[in-house]
Amino acid sequence: MSGAEETRDLALLEQIARNDRKAIALLYQRHHLRLYRFLLRFVKNEAQAEELVNETFIDVWRGAGKFEGRSQVSSWILSIGRNKALSLLRKRSDAELDDEYASGLEDESDTPEVMTLKQDKAAAMRLCINRLSDEHREVIDLVYYQEKAIKEIAVILSVxxxxxxxxxxxxRKNLSDLLAKSGIDRGWP
Incomplete structure (x- = not known):
């Protein structure tokens, strides 16, 4: 994110702290899609990801005046969303498995459909990323899809x-191994 974009986000937060509804709408427009995609990778449910986006921006509205500037605004927003997703996942793991969730679980055996997907490099990449541990999938997402720097990721993850x-x-090593086992050349940066 450029310095000008960060300056604009900071100005929007100041306006939001003064209850400016247009400012929250602008901040939402600037960040909702990236946040949605990030959360969707977590919860694997479009409706839940959208609900988490809305809840995140409610918290941004309420907490705009408390933003301390220790990270970029976009990282702060991702961090709020991540915490909400983790809370949801904890609740989900305590609840009984419903049909929709159970159908989303991966079958480790290779079906004809999985073999067909393996021929498509992008599909194989997604399958391999989904097989990574939660921690590894999360950092791959933040580095390569959200384009966050190590320092920003540390703030988001609180590590x-x-x-x-x-x-x-x-x-990266585990992903490379998974890709090799799937017949995909390394080709990973």
């Missing part, structure tokens, strides 16, 4: 920068 570096290293 030291060296922990982020270690997770990224292991995530």
């Amino acid at each position: 030291p920068e060296n922990t982020v570096k270690t997770r990224v290293f292991h995530a």
Whole structure:
């Protein structure tokens, strides 16, 4: 994110702290899609991801005046959303499995459909990323899809920068191994 965009986000937060409804609408327009995609990878349910986006921006509305500037505004928003998603996942794991959730669980055996997907590199990449641990999938998403720096990821995850570096290293290695097992050349940056 450029310095000008960050300056604009900070100005919007100041306006939101003064109850400016137009400012929250503008901030929402700027960040909702990226947040939605990030949360969808977490919860794997479009309706729940959309609800989490709405809840996140309600918290942004309420907490705009408390923003301390220790991270970029976009990282702060992702962090709020991530915490909401983790809370939802904890509740979900305590609840009984419903049919929709159970049908979303991966079958480890190769079906003809899975074999067909393996021929498509992008589909194979998604399958391999989904097989990573939650921690590794999360850092891959933040680095490559959200384009966050190590420092920003550390803020979002509330862990030291060296922990982020270690997770990224292991995530890339595990992803590379999974891709090789799927017959995909390394081709990973």
